Amino acid sequence: MSTTTNSPTADELRSRAASIRGRNLQMVQAAGLGHPGGDLSAADIVTTLYFSVLNVDPENPEAPGRDRYIQSKGHASGVLYTALAQRGFIPEALLDEYMAEGSPLNGHPDRNKVAGVETNTGPLGHGMPVAVGCALAAKLDGASWRTYVLTGDGELQEGSNWEAFMSAAHYDLDNLVVIVDRNRLQQGARTEDTNGLDPLDDKLAAFGWAVREIDGNSVDELLDTFAAVPFVPGKPSAIIANTKKGRGVSFMEDRVEWHHKVPTPEQVEQALTELSA
Numbered sequence: 102m103s104t105t106t107n108s109p110t111a112d113e114l115r116s117r118a119a120s121i122r123g124r125n126l127q128m129v130q131a132a133g134l135g136h137p138g139g140d141l142s143a144a145d146i147v148t149t150l151y152f153s154v155l156n157v158d159p160e161n162p163e164a165p166g167r168d169r170y171i172q173s174k175g176h177a178s179g180v181l182y183t184a185l186a187q188r189g190f191i192p193e194a195l196l197d198e199y200m201a202e203g204s205p206l207n208g209h210p211d212r213n214k215v216a217g218v219e220t221n222t223g224p225l226g227h228g229m230p231v232a233v234g235c236a237l238a239a240k241l242d243g244a245s246w247r248t249y250v251l252t253g254d255g256e257l258q259e260g261s262n263w264e265a266f267m268s269a270a271h272y273d274l275d276n277l278v279v280i281v282d283r284n285r286l287q288q289g290a291r292t293e294d295t296n297g298l299d300p301l302d303d304k305l306a307a308f309g310w311a312v313r314e315i316d317g318n319s320v321d322e323l324l325d326t327f328a329a330v331p332f333v334p335g336k337p338s339a340i341i342a343n344t345k346k347g348r349g350v351s352f353m354e355d356r357v358e359w360h361h362k363v364p365t366p367e368q369v370e371q372a373l374t375e376l377s378a
């Protein structure tokens with residue numbers, strides 16, 4: 102099985118992330134729907150995973166030995182589909198049909214419709230439990246593939262995550278990595294004003310995870326951190342990825358309304374100019 106892509110440099114990954122952000126925003130604008138803020142906060146994480154970390158093969162998306170990437174924050178389907186298209190899992194032209202009637206590119210990813218989508222997500226709080234099941238299955242099989250799961254931070258207010266965190270440590274799942282997109286915003290509010298998560302590192306450590314906190318919009322830090330997995334042998338690895346919602350576009354960054362606001366064509370043009378600078 103091929104891994105990814107001739108080991109791109111950090112600069113190539115940054116260019117790739119900018120390209121994914123731009124195409125993602127065009128897609129949201131054309132659809133008139135989407136979650137651009139959470140797409141853009143996660144763009145560096147998703148790009149680094151698909152283009153440098155995950156052992157996946159677009160020619161054989163269900164290869165048994167592949168790594169599993171589960172995007173629990175399924176509302177950020179825009180960044181997932183754009184990455185899958187640029188990585189060769191789905192035709193790039195399909196992005197023009199994002200959320201159109203009858204399109205396989207639903208607002209929430211569907212594994213039965215889109216090659217490379219590992220599990221259906223969208224209702225928050227479901228990715229972590231599924232990821233624990235995947236990682237436990239690999240361990241029971243003696244297989245070497247890993248499971249990576251991306252959650253939102255507001256999403257961690259769902260109790261199912263904490264049951265999953267607990268069982269991952271119980272089963273010593275050091276083949277499991279959670280990346281928390283810690284953009285500090287959820288739908289309509291800041292996380293710490295809604296149901297605070299801090300100190301998140303201490304909470305995850307208390308649940309038995311090895312934790313690292315990084316700049317989740319830094320490709321360099323992401324590369325270093327993924328290379329260090331498992332952080333502690335025998336423990337699942339948690340990456341608290343401090344990001345900005347709307348990252349890369351000045352008028353979107355850290356603005357709560359861009360959770361699901363749709364840019365105008367003029368705003369997309371401005372965004373593309375900023376992203377290519």
Ligand SMILES: Cc1ncc(C[n+]2csc(CCOP(=O)(O)OP(=O)(O)O)c2C)c(N)n1
Binds near residue numbers: 284
């Ligand atoms: C169980 C459930 N409740 C509510 C929603 C509606 N919803 C979609 S996104 C979102 C906010 C998610 O915030 P966060 O996890 O921080 O995501 P991000 O900031 O990365 O977009 C909510 C409440 C949902 N999808 N699922």
Ligand SMILES: [Mg+2]
Binds near residue numbers: 255256283285287
């Ligand atoms: Mg958030």
